Amino acid sequence: MDYVMGIDAGSTYTKGVLMNEDREIVALDVTLTGANINNAAETIRRKLLEKSGIKETDVKLVVGTGYGRYVIRFGNIQVTEISCHARGAHYLFPNTRTVLDIGGQDMKVIKVNERGDVVDFVMNDKCAAGTGRFVENIIKSFGLNFKDANDLALKSRRGIALSSTCTVFAQTEAMEHLAIGDAIEDIMYGVFKSVITRAIGLITRVGLTPELTFTGGLSLNPIAVKILETMLKTKVNHSDMTMFAGAIGAALYGVEKLETEKYIG
């Protein structure tokens, strides 16, 4: 059987998926991207082969996506993460018609059709507001990790609104709230809410067609899902696989290409 590998080299994490020609996921893994994107991708490739026991020669194509896609030296083809997240979200939840992806350095909302093709998309402007990095910076300055921040925010009784859209200024603003005695639970809630509020602005621009699937690293945060569902008054698809949506989409493009090549002969 032939296999393809999808590697999503994101700004924070590099995710990889090994898929067989029947579109079944055989293995998946994730590692920190760090300063050397190609090394991170190489690590993922090795881990996927080890986990699955598949021979390297059986992997016919490697499809790169994410900001680092052109840096992966062993990548055969490159596809943007916009197309890949659309395809990956549709694979995980076939009724998906709208995708919200919040990764380390960008946020995107994608409208997809019944095949998982991109119909329309919008992204945040080039500042970090509304991205995973925005949340990460603030919670780090409080000496917290994502799990701590989630646990605290879920206990919030009255969320605090952060008005700054600049990541650095928002960090200062959060500290000021702490200084005047606001509860850290409420501040953490405000941090997540700030990002989700921006996401809803983008969703409105594209138009929300159900079902909505939430992908990217931030989708692993229960508080982010909860705020999104509360504000939109709708159920949101998410799972522990949604952070791999880009890599899954890349692998699906690979399978499609293999099929085309076989068909053409």
Next chain:
Amino acid sequence: MMAGSTPMLPDFPKELDKGKAIQAQYIRRHFSEELQKAPELKAKGYKYAYLFVMGNPIELLRPFGVFIGVYPEITSLNISYKGEAIPVLDAAEGLVGFPTDVCGYVKMGVASTYMANKIKVTVPVIGHMPEPDLMVLHYTGCQVYIHWWELYQYMFNTPVLVYDIPHLRHLEDTAKPHKEDIEYVAEQLKDSVPFLEKISGVPFDESKFKETVKITAETWDYWRQVIEMEKLVPAPYDAYFEAIYYMSMITIYRGTKDALDYYKYLLDELKARYKFINEHPEYAERFRLIFEGVPPYHNYKSFWNLFKRWGARMVYATYPKVPGMELFRFDPSRPWESEAEYMILPYCNINYKDRAEILAKYVDEYKADGVVIHSIKSCKSFSSNHGDFKEYLSKELDVPVLLIESDHVDPRYYSEAQIKNRIDAYFEALSLRAKR
């Protein structure tokens, strides 16, 4: 289809690409002979008239024989195109005191003139910016532009000639000025003649004005034919990235024989190109697009390459129509009214509803696969309705639209990785759409 899976659109052979080189010679002439030599030309009695690109009444100034047009927008974009924007923006923000969010054209235009005349430092890529003898405020659709000329007035005590141009409201016919508006502007043009005679020291000769309008009418007709050639499949040139070079003649040298001869030549060159493309299909476009908005001049060629690598060619663009829409024809038999109509019709003076209709009409007429909108933070007049255009075209007409944002002259607002990502995703979606 993925980026790089098909070859980049090749450049045309040099003998079929002289149009850009010829206009470059004229641009050099404008900066090095007409502006750089300001002290000696002023001593000979020439007067520098600052004008906007949009809808200027140069036909009325040329008959006096002493006015040299200066276009600070073109100065600003050239500085940015040559990669020198940052020091000039620094001067605008540091020396002149502009906040960062003010229009880049205004900041750089003021800074380059201020530097040349007040602190005696010229910007090398454009040379000396002459002190204005006359400011013609003929485009009042942008409030910031009004204040731009006001600033020069404070700096140099220069007289400002103001024409009040009515906004082109949405009427029954798309982009058609109201009869009363035309009369209103034509009367202002006539009323301004004694003032121009006083500034120039030359009596007005109406026959020369009519003759100039006649030359422009003929030039305009060739320019219109150039634009309409893009209805051909394959398209003989890029109606955005190449037309921006071509438009400089209709902008700076309108009303001269040079401009007329240029467009006559260009039309022939493009006809030859069309024949060539049909014999060499590798030069034919794979995607036909319409472009709305001002380009990022600071990254002009690399931005263009982001489209070329997908085999895309723009077949219609609104920006090269900023000096005037091709729907309009100059009429030498009624020169005052014709000039007035031209002044009302710049693209940015047209209401949003008509602009959306113009885009929709041209998607159809130019057989386009989609629309690319580049929104810039500097220009609210151009960009503030871009979100609605996108929504109208994509949701109501099912036209694939890409909306990207940066700035036209300020490279600090441009992030190539982000822009490239959006462009690639757009073409991936267009490719799938074409396949299915």
